[in-house]
Amino acid sequence: MQIWTVVNQKGGVGKTTTAVSLAGSLNAQGYSVLLIDLDPHASLSYYYNVEENSTPSLYDYFLADQxxxxMRLVKNTKQAKCAIIPACGAMATLDRQLGQADGKGLVVKNCLNELKGKYDFAIVDCPPVLGVLMVNGLMACNKIVIPTQTEHLAIRGLKKMLQTIELLGPMMIEKPKVTIVATMFDRRLNACQAAYKSLRQEFRSSLWQGYVPTDTKFREASQRGISIGQLGESSRGSFAYEKLTNDLMRA
Structure with missing residues (x-):
């Protein structure tokens, strides 16, 4: 099972949209996908209309020493071959409750190890806050996807994210490949053009050679609880994520 973690220490950059779109693209190719929502805001769980207060929860799994x-954590979605481990608001208290407890950075990794062979891919949606949940997402994966909005402040958040990954590097058994994805790109705006140019200059070795454009179809897909690729019509956004998915699989 390949495990892709979608993460950034800045919110509003398209993390959940990226997780949903990658899952939808993989489903379209016949792969089974498990989504893991590690964000206490539970946006990914809400997207799929999955009850966030179901029990037992991932919160319980953390506190019960696993x-x-x-399989009791896994909930089916309306999409074929797509399941989710939902988040819940109580997960926001895990940093305070767990403190410096040993081994709590590997809870999600151990969870996914028990699910090997049941799914082809797992996609982890991380919170934007550095803590036990983000660390779990980073320690569990084979590949790290960092959606980065094409605007100046997002680039600052990207640098912080890369510093965090470097800090955790010595503790990672397998060093994940990092892919930066420029999102919300509007070629009509000079600010977007300038930010994208900065990304290419500063992060060329890790930057995906494409971008995710602004597309009203993302909003329509969200309202229907499906990925943009599952709308059944061609769009710039669906094409971008289809290409990104294929490039990640080859990387």
């Missing part, structure tokens, strides 16, 4: 059958 002595819970992992």
């Amino acid at each position: 002595n819970i059958d992992v």
Whole structure:
């Protein structure tokens, strides 16, 4: 099972949209996908209309020293071959409750190890806050996807994110490949053009050689609880994520 973690220490950059779109693109190719929502805001869970207060929850799994059958955490979505482990608001208290407890950075990794063979891919949607949940997402994956909005402040957040990954590097058994994805790009805006140029200059080795454009179809897909590629019509956004998915699979 390949595990892709979608993460950035800045909010509003398209993390959940990226997780949903990658899952939809993989589903379209016949792959089974498990989504893991690590953000206490539970945007990914809400997107798929999955009850965030179901029990047992991932929160319970963290506190119970993982002595819970992992399959009890998994909920089906309306999409074929797409399941989710939802988040809940109580997960926001995990940093305070767990403190410096040993081994809590590997909870999600251990959870996914128990699910090997059941899904082709797992996609982890991380919170924008550095803490035990983000660390779990980073420690569990084979590949890290960093959506970065094409605007000046987002580039500052990207630098912080890369510093965090470098800090965790010595603790990672397998060093994940990092792919930066420029999102919300509007070629009509000079600010977007300038930000994209800065991304290419500063992060060329890790920057995906494409971008995700602004597209009203993302809003329509969100209202229907499906990925943009599942709308059944061609669009700039669906084409971008289809290409990104294929490039990540080859990387």
